Amino acid sequence: MARQYTGTVGETANCQVGVFLAYASRKGAAFLDRALSLPRSWTDDPDRCQAAGVPTDVRFVTKIVLARRMLERAFAAAVPAGWVVADCFYGRSHAFRRWLEAREQPYVLQVPKTNTVWYEGCRQTAAQLGEQLPAAAWTRRSVGHGVQGDRCALWACLPLSDACPEGKRRWLLLQQDLEDASVRACHLAYGPADTPEAELLRVCGSRWQIEEGFAQAKGEVGLDQYEVRTWTAWHRFVTLCLLAHADLVVTRCAANAEEHAAEKGGPAPI
Numbered sequence: 093m094a095r096q097y098t099g100t101v102g103e104t105a106n107c108q109v110g111v112f113l114a115y116a117s118r119k120g121a122a123f124l125d126r127a128l129s130l131p132r133s134w135t136d137d138p139d140r141c142q143a144a145g146v147p148t149d150v151r152f153v154t155k156i157v158l159a160r161r162m163l164e165r166a167f168a169a170a171v172p173a174g175w176v177v178a179d180c181f182y183g184r185s186h187a188f189r190r191w192l193e194a195r196e197q198p199y200v201l202q203v204p205k206t207n208t209v210w211y212e213g214c215r216q217t218a219a220q221l222g223e224q225l226p227a228a229a230w231t232r233r234s235v236g237h238g239v240q241g242d243r244c245a246l247w248a249c250l251p252l253s254d255a256c257p258e259g260k261r262r263w264l265l266l267q268q269d270l271e272d273a274s275v276r277a278c279h280l281a282y283g284p285a286d287t288p289e290a291e292l293l294r295v296c297g298s299r300w301q302i303e304e305g306f307a308q309a310k311g312e313v314g315l316d317q318y319e320v321r322t323w324t325a326w327h328r329f330v331t332l333c334l335l336a337h338a339d340l341v342v343t344r345c346a347a348n349a350e351e352h353a354a355e356k357g358g359p360a361p362i
Contacts, residue, residue, distance in 0.1 A: 093321070094131045110330065111155050113162040114302045115171065119345050121301035122338040123309070124171065125162040126330050128323070129155050145323040156185050173197070175283070177299040180204055183280060193260075198283030200265070200295045205278055209264050210253045218278035221250065222266050230268060235297025243297060245270060249289045261285040265296055309337040 098107045113125040134141060135152035142148075159182055166173065176199040182188055183201030192199045205219035230246040246268040254262050262282050269275035281292050309315035313336040318329045 094133050096131050108326065109155070110326075111158040111162070112302075112306075112334075113159070113166060114305055115173075116177075116298045116301040116305075120341045121305045122341045123305065123334040124166055126327075126334060127158040127162060128326050128330075129158060144321065145325075147323070150323075156182060156188050160188065160191060167195070167197075175200060175295045175298075177201065177295060177302075179299070189280065189282070193282055196257075196260075198281075198287075200279055200281045200292065200299075202299075203278050203280050205276065207278060207280070209262075209280070211250055211264065213253055218264060218266065219276070221264065222248075222268070222276050222278070225266070232270070233293055235293050236300060243300065247293060249292060256282075256285075259285055261287075263292060265292060267296075305337070308340070309333055312340060313337050 093106055093108060095104055095106050096109055097104050098109055109129045111127045111129055112123055114121050114123045130141075130146065130150065130152060132152050134144075134146070135150065138148075141150070159178070163176065176192055176197055178199075178201050180202040183203040184207065189199070189201060203218065205217065205222075207218050208215055209218060209221070211221055225248055229248045231248070232244060233247045234242040234244045235247075236243050248266040248268075250264045250266070252262040252264055256262060260282065261284075262280065265279040265281055267277040267279070279296050281287075281296070283292075306315070310317075313333045315330065315333040315337070318326070320326050320329055
């Protein structure tokens with residue numbers, strides 16, 4: 093426990109913070125890995141760490157490093173990942189983006205509005221580009237179906253003029269609220285140069301599957317309903333919850349397939 097920022101409450105609070113890696117597809121999403129983030133107030137206090145069962149070789153690292161480690165484990169296990177998606181906390185890291193590019197790993201990462209990009213030979217912020225675009229540049233698109241219906245917004249996809257390896261390209265994806273033009277989100281994409289705009293938007297929208305996964309894991313298997321105070325207990329509890337959630341996701345997919353087969357009058361799938 094420590095006073096630190098948590099996205100759950102949107103401010104600094106006395107809490108524990110974890111970093112999670114999930115896998116999302118058209119059939120659903122489940123979690124692959126997790127890591128407990130220890131602040132310096134803990135890692136700089138050996139006696140405190142010993143009392144909580146923290147391994148002696150654990151040192152302070154940023155959440156971005158924890159994310160890289162989990163991705164490295166997934167890549168080493170040959171998990172087939174077409175794209176990596178993440179929110180602004182990770183997308184704003186230039187080093188994280190370049191690390192993915194060095195691995196030739198396509199990504200769509202949310203970035204701050206102040207992030208600067210090269211567009212048509214000029215360097216400017218994403219916010220400035222959004223303000224300069226004519227109304228015709230924005231298109232109403234749905235990037236997925238959520239619990240409240242289609243996630244519709246106005247989108248603009250801008251190919252950037254950054255130098256890229258042969259066959260690769262970067263894009264800036266701008267998202268604007270349908271009701272309030274001042275509410276915008278920015279995403280940087282990197283991948284094969286021939287990637288269609290529709291695919292970029294689909295990938296961008298897939299990140300919300302992770303948010304839904306968190307909501308499901310908290311509501312169905314009690315991911316946030318623990319009061320543990322030791323290193324081992326946290327990992328045991330969280331790992332069990334993620335396994336239970338993954339089992340529910342697989343069971344739901346199988347049930348949906350059986351229902352679909354029954355509607356078509358065919359045999360139930362194996």
